[in-house]
Amino acid sequence: MAERDVRFIHEAEVLANDAVAPGHLRMRVRAEEMARHARAGQFCMVQTARGLAPFLRRPMCFERILPDGFQLLYKIEGEGTRLLAEMTPGTRLSIQGPLGNGFDAGPDVARRIIVAGGIGVAPFPALADAILAACGEPPEVVLAARTRDMLLCADLFGALGCRVHLATDDGSAGERAYAAQMLERLEPGPDTRVYACGPIIMMKTTADVALAAGAECHVSLEAHMACGDGACLGCVVEAREEREGERMVRVCVDGPVFDARIIDWEARDHAHDL
Amino acid sequence: MKNPVTVASGTFGYGGEYDRYFDVARLGAVTTKSLSLKPRPGNRPPRLVETPAGMLNAIGLQNVGIDAYLRDKAPFLREKRVPIIGNIYGATPDEYAELARRLEAEDAADAIEANLSCPNVHDAQRATGPVLVSQSCEAIGAYTRAIRAATRLPLFVKLTPNVMNIQEPALAAEEAGADGVCLINTLLGMAIDAETRRPKLSNIVGGLSGPAIRPVAVKMVWDAARALRIPIIGTGGIACAADAIEFLLAGATAVSVGSMSFRQPDAAVQVVEGIEAYLRRHGIGAVTELIGAMQV
Ligand SMILES: Cc1cc2nc3c(=O)[nH]c(=O)nc-3n(C[C@H](O)[C@H](O)[C@H](O)COP(=O)(O)OP(=O)(O)OC[C@H]3O[C@@H](n4cnc5c(N)ncnc54)[C@H](O)[C@@H]3O)c2cc1C
Ligand SMILES: Cc1cc2nc3c(=O)[nH]c(=O)nc-3n(C[C@H](O)[C@H](O)[C@H](O)COP(=O)(O)O)c2cc1C
Ligand code: FES
Numbered sequence: 001m002a003e004r005d006v007r008f009i010h011e012a013e014v015l016a017n018d019a020v021a022p023g024h025l026r027m028r029v030r031a032e033e034m035a036r037h038a039r040a041g042q043f044c045m046v047q048t049a050r051g052l053a054p055f056l057r058r059p060m061c062f063e064r065i066l067p068d069g070f071q072l073l074y075k076i077e078g079e080g081t082r083l084l085a086e087m088t089p090g091t092r093l094s095i096q097g098p099l100g101n102g103f104d105a106g107p108d109v110a111r112r113i114i115v116a117g118g119i120g121v122a123p124f125p126a127l128a129d130a131i132l133a134a135c136g137e138p139p140e141v142v143l144a145a146r147t148r149d150m151l152l153c154a155d156l157f158g159a160l161g162c163r164v165h166l167a168t169d170d171g172s173a174g175e176r177a178y179a180a181q182m183l184e185r186l187e188p189g190p191d192t193r194v195y196a197c198g199p200i201i202m203m204k205t206t207a208d209v210a211l212a213a214g215a216e217c218h219v220s221l222e223a224h225m226a227c228g229d230g231a232c233l234g235c236v237v238e239a240r241e242e243r244e245g246e247r248m249v250r251v252c253v254d255g256p257v258f259d260a261r262i263i264d265w266e267a268r269d270h271a272h273d274l
Numbered sequence: 275m276k277n278p279v280t281v282a283s284g285t286f287g288y289g290g291e292y293d294r295y296f297d298v299a300r301l302g303a304v305t306t307k308s309l310s311l312k313p314r315p316g317n318r319p320p321r322l323v324e325t326p327a328g329m330l331n332a333i334g335l336q337n338v339g340i341d342a343y344l345r346d347k348a349p350f351l352r353e354k355r356v357p358i359i360g361n362i363y364g365a366t367p368d369e370y371a372e373l374a375r376r377l378e379a380e381d382a383a384d385a386i387e388a389n390l391s392c393p394n395v396h397d398a399q400r401a402t403g404p405v406l407v408s409q410s411c412e413a414i415g416a417y418t419r420a421i422r423a424a425t426r427l428p429l430f431v432k433l434t435p436n437v438m439n440i441q442e443p444a445l446a447a448e449e450a451g452a453d454g455v456c457l458i459n460t461l462l463g464m465a466i467d468a469e470t471r472r473p474k475l476s477n478i479v480g481g482l483s484g485p486a487i488r489p490v491a492v493k494m495v496w497d498a499a500r501a502l503r504i505p506i507i508g509t510g511g512i513a514c515a516a517d518a519i520e521f522l523l524a525g526a527t528a529v530s531v532g533s534m535s536f537r538q539p540d541a542a543v544q545v546v547e548g549i550e551a552y553l554r555r556h557g558i559g560a561v562t563e564l565i566g567a568m569q570v
Binding site: 008009047052053054055056057096223224225226227228229230231232233234235236237238246247248267 | 284285286287291292294295307313315316318319320321322323324325326327328329331333336484485513533535536537538539540
């Protein structure tokens, strides 16, 4: 079927698509209209092939929102991201968005700490930009990954003036520690808002530390998606309590950013890993 | 209907979800997500798996319930002046009848589509296979008669493809007073993660949809059309106008676009426009001339 521009679906142009670490790439696309409306923490749905397979679009958050488009930072996971990685500058890419709620970058708390695990760092450069713009000072950043190679975006955060705390599971760079342990050392308090994105277990333990310290904790979740728009009900996660008669929340429209307190983390443990 | 194209239940929410992409009034009708008397939470996640040129879903009929539909969702569609096909799901014939009665009484649907074929609302681990109402001609008769008696709105019965001979359930619906049938609901399927050995859906079993199922659906429509006097809404893997025309040629009177709206939110209007272009290109005056017009 002929692709075309309709509202919220754009034929974006790939401007650059380069490896940043083994199996990880950064893609810059031109999509002015979408960039004007996009907020940090929102995402888009990317069509990875013109034919009908892969059938579904892939959700990707905005790593950075630029005047003429945005940057995506992605990990090659399967067929869809493999096809993305093959795209060369000049390629036309159908993207749908911006979708989802986005982060609250507001200045209503005294201290802001970003906690990123692995590719979970992807939405945070845009958030750091937004926080700097809204609060006049950069957030602190805990950057955790399995190994040194997978510590992404450290230079970006550094350039924004963020204090960056590195940690690796194997000790190949920074501290040999998990993200939640690093957060604990930073002593968050009731005046702190923690933003977390990464593997489920990392978000759960980070939320435990933040909430125990009386801090707010906002997590950005992932789920398999079909529509990205609230229509298919495929992307739900279980909440701790009913809200307006619903116990399931949709990651695509109610999230992807949630207050960690509303998520039923035990259910997430039982749900299969993505 | 001003054109023969609607959207498949469960792939278009309650219509408002797609308002930002295009004017839903351009469709022949909007078909709602299956509505039940009480809100349903649906199955636990994960509920989706992508498959070659399609997908498996096990949503489990999560919906807001008839009250919230009437209060919050129907007014939008009424304001848009687009015909509404109210898709309903109940546990008993009485529940279906009650749902149809309420939709008619509150003027919240122009036609009823009874979903007698959802594969996702049973305990997959206990049953050897889902027992769907539309796998039994007797049950189809009983459910259809109950709904028929409750409403004067046009009544479509949506059937499962998981049967030996589609003509039998289709005829059972016709004999019990249905004004049409909708073919097909999803095909039963499952997927297992080879690494973890676990099912990819929490419900284990799900429904297969998307372009992968289109040839199966076209064949079912063709089979049913030769046995029925009542019209058929053809559904299953429609991605473009040519796909929709295939269904018309096989004997469908109208079509619904399902999973393709996930990939391309305005897929259904592209089908509307594509059919119009096809008619012009072939010098055909009315789309009805295409119905069952396959040449062998
Ligand atoms: C809101 C949101 C934002 C995201 N942002 C990023 C990002 O910025 N960078 C990045 O690298 N990844 C991101 N992801 C994850 C990314 O969508 C998946 O890695 C990608 O869909 C995998 O597709 P694939 O074809 O390569 O893998 P396959 O495993 O072949 O995909 C098969 C199916 O599973 C789905 N799927 C597989 N893994 C995931 C996952 N982790 N999350 C959701 N769906 C998945 C695919 O979309 C597809 O439908 C995000 C996910 C969500 C929900
Ligand atoms: C996510 C999803 C949810 C669905 N929900 C319903 C539903 O609530 N009621 C129903 O009658 N059919 C439901 N269906 C079936 C579709 O209406 C349609 O019959 C089927 O998907 C085949 O069409 P397609 O291949 O074009 O998607 C659903 C399908 C999908 C993919
Ligand atoms: S992806 Fe369809 S409802 Fe969220």
